[in-house]
Amino acid sequence: DAGVIQSPRHEVTEMGQEVTLRCKPISGHDYLFWYRQTMMRGLELLIYFNNNVPIDDSGMPEDRFSAKMPNASFSTLKIQPSEPRDSAVYFCASSHQGFVYEQYFGPGTRLTVT
Amino acid sequence: GESVGLHLPTLSVQEGDNSIINCAYSNSASDYFIWYKQESGKGPQFIIDIRSNMDKRQGQRVTVLLNKTVKHLSLQIAATQPGDSAVYFCAGNTPLVFGKGTRLSVIA
Numbered sequence: 015d016a017g018v019i020q021s022p023r024h025e026v027t028e029m030g031q032e033v034t035l036r037c038k039p040i041s042g043h044d045y046l047f048w049y050r051q052t053m054m055r056g057l058e059l060l061i062y063f064n065n066n067v068p069i070d071d072s073g074m075p076e077d078r079f080s081a082k083m084p085n086a087s088f089s090t091l092k093i094q095p096s097e098p099r100d101s102a103v104y105f106c107a108s109s110h111q112g113f114v115y116e117q118y119f120g121p122g123t124r125l126t127v128t
Numbered sequence: 129g130e131s132v133g134l135h136l137p138t139l140s141v142q143e144g145d146n147s148i149i150n151c152a153y154s155n156s157a158s159d160y161f162i163w164y165k166q167e168s169g170k171g172p173q174f175i176i177d178i179r180s181n182m183d184k185r186q187g188q189r190v191t192v193l194l195n196k197t198v199k200h201l202s203l204q205i206a207a208t209q210p211g212d213s214a215v216y217f218c219a220g221n222t223p224l225v226f227g228k229g230t231r232l233s234v235i236a
Contacts, residue, residue, distance in 0.1 A: 018171075049226075056228030057172065057217060072223075105171050115162045115221055119171030 018120035020106050026126045032094040035123045038087055039108030047117060048081055048091050049105040057105075063089065096127045140233045147205040149230050151218035154199065156180075158220030163192060163203045166215045166229065175203070175216075210234050 019038040027033055039046050047062040061071040066083045074081070078097070083089040093100055103124050107117040141147045153161075159180045164172040178185045178192045178201075185192050191204040201218050215229040 053228075057226035059224050059226070062224075070223075107171070115160055115177055115219075115224075116174045117172075119173070122171055 018106055018108055018118055020104075020120035020123050022123060023121065024124045024126075026128065027096055028128055029097055030095045031127075032092065033096045033100075033125060033127075035091040035104050035106075035125070037089045037091070037106030037120060039089070039106070040118055041087065043108035043110045043118070044086070045109045045111070045114055045117075046083060046089050047107040047109075048089070049107065049119075050102045051105060051122070052102045060091070093125075096125075098127045101125055101127050137228065138231045138233065140235055141208045143208060143210060143234050143236050145208055147203075147208045147212065147232055149203045149205075149216050149218075149232065151201040151203075151230075152199060153201065153218075153220050155220065155222070156196070156199065157222040160221040161192070161194060161201050162219045162221065163190075164217045164219070164226070165212075166217065168214075172217060172226075205232075208232075208234050210236055 018040055021036045044065050048060040049057055050060055051057045058073055060073045061081045062069055063083045079093055081091045103122045105119050105122045107119040109117045160177050162177040163175040165175050166172040176187045176190055176192050178194050183194050189206045193202045205212055213232060213234045215231050217226045217229040219226045
């Protein structure tokens, strides 16, 4: 298996623009997690899905952030409009039932908002 | 809410020595505690977990100890190698909070 795939790997955008991050989880995994990592706040859980259904989005910073999982093999995290304080590395991770916390992380998307 | 923190942000260890990374938590709701390792430029990687009804669990060269009385968790790495250099995160599962981590530097 190729592991968790994220795209793009790097994104540079201007403040106010819409940003869409993409994730393909490991085939057969039924949990998908989105995280954000910064030096100041460390690794934060934003939202997670089980069987494509959002279970807990309490970590989503504000209404500018939204996440979807239209099917078992694809998820998006959208920021609209983006702000400089959104600059971070965004990770997607997946796991399967029975081993929820043994998560497999993707390589991350480094987002820079200028 | 859950607060999982680390006693030391950085730890330097001589190659071949044992490493101990400590972690404190404040919320007893978690029934699992998890350790992850993150190498530079990569995503975190699962190391080991421990259920809250256990006090010790061993893996390959790693041992996790859980002391529920003082709400303390530790990860012990035996015979530390240069490849162990990374940031280590602990987390409880309720809620799932990772924090900033501890950086382990192995001195050759």
